[in-house]
Amino acid sequence: METLTVDQYSLVYNMLSFCIASMVFSGLFFMLAKDRVAPQYRLSVVFSTIVVGIAAYHYFRIFGSWEAAYVLEGGNYVASGKPFNDAYRYMDWLLTVPLLVVELLLLCSLTGQKKEKLMFNTVVATVAMLIAGYIGETGGNYELMGHRGLWGFLSTIPFAYIVWVLWNEVTIAMADKEGNVKVLFRNIRLLLIFTWGYYPIVYMLPMFMDAGSGIVSIQVGYTIADVAAKAGYGCLIYAIAKAKSDEEGYAMA
Ligand SMILES: *C/C=C(C)/C=C/C=C(C)/C=C/C1=C(C)CCCC1(C)C
Numbered sequence: 001m002e003t004l005t006v007d008q009y010s011l012v013y014n015m016l017s018f019c020i021a022s023m024v025f026s027g028l029f030f031m032l033a034k035d036r037v038a039p040q041y042r043l044s045v046v047f048s049t050i051v052v053g054i055a056a057y058h059y060f061r062i063f064g065s066w067e068a069a070y071v072l073e074g075g076n077y078v079a080s081g082k083p084f085n086d087a088y089r090y091m092d093w094l095l096t097v098p099l100l101v102v103e104l105l106l107l108c109s110l111t112g113q114k115k116e117k118l119m120f121n122t123v124v125a126t127v128a129m130l131i132a133g134y135i136g137e138t139g140g141n142y143e144l145m146g147h148r149g150l151w152g153f154l155s156t157i158p159f160a161y162i163v164w165v166l167w168n169e170v171t172i173a174m175a176d177k178e179g180n181v182k183v184l185f186r187n188i189r190l191l192l193i194f195t196w197g198y199y200p201i202v203y204m205l206p207m208f209m210d211a212g213s214g215i216v217s218i219q220v221g222y223t224i225a226d227v228a229a230k231a232g233y234g235c236l237i238y239a240i241a242k243a244k245s246d247e248e249g250y251a252m253a
Pocket of ligand 1: 197
């Protein structure tokens with residue numbers, strides 16, 4: 001672990017703390033608002049709650065690990081000797097990314113075999129993407145033309161497949177929609193591209209900076225991405241479910 005300045009250390013510390021608050025309270029919102037949408041869309045909102053719940057738990061652990069990994073010494077944060085645990089993030093993604101994929105597919109108008117096939121394929125692809133990513137992330141060196149670059153590239157293949165499937169299915173689902181529902185579908189498609197596309201960029205950042213800044217960029221970058229891709233995405237999922245319920249004349253009992 002590299003020595004960090006007080007500012008660098010605090011930036012990560014504060015972002016992790018902000019993230020915990022976002023996850024916990026967006027989860028509370030999804031729980032309280034679930035019955036405002038029609039029954040057939042509730043599962044998606046339930047999935048959002050579970051996703052931010054799992055993330056909140058892991059961020060508590062990441063936060064604890066971050067605090068334990070450094071000690072303040074002579075005005076800087078130096079390694080305490082306890083390793084910072086990177087695996088929490090990947091364990092979190094292994095659970096939450098498949099759920100995020102499935103909850104969006106549930107809102108698209110998929111049926112029968114096609115639905116099951118796409119869910120299965122995309123879930124398998126997320127596992128492949130994350131295993132390759134983890135191998136690259138924890139391999140030690142930060143070179144583009146080395147271990148990190150190679151495994152990052154391999155991880156990008158299933159990633160491209162997942163994004164392509166989700167983009168297509170949302171496009172099909174919004175084709176016969178109008179007004180609010182259409183706008184919301186378009187927004188979630190954009191949010192998906194920008195947030196998911198941002199993870200591989202964060203992954204590459206340490207290749208272009210010194211080791212201390214690399215650690216900080218990874219932590220801050222993934223944390224911002226997670227807030228958008230989990231809490232923000234959950235809000236849009238809820239908004240789509242609500243707009244579709246309104247359109248179909250659902251009134252809360
Ligand atoms: C809530 C967490 C989410 C939505 C995480 C998404 C993660 C990715 C899309 C990660 C993708 C990666 C690549 C495409 C290549 C480099 C390695 C990864 C794992 C960062």
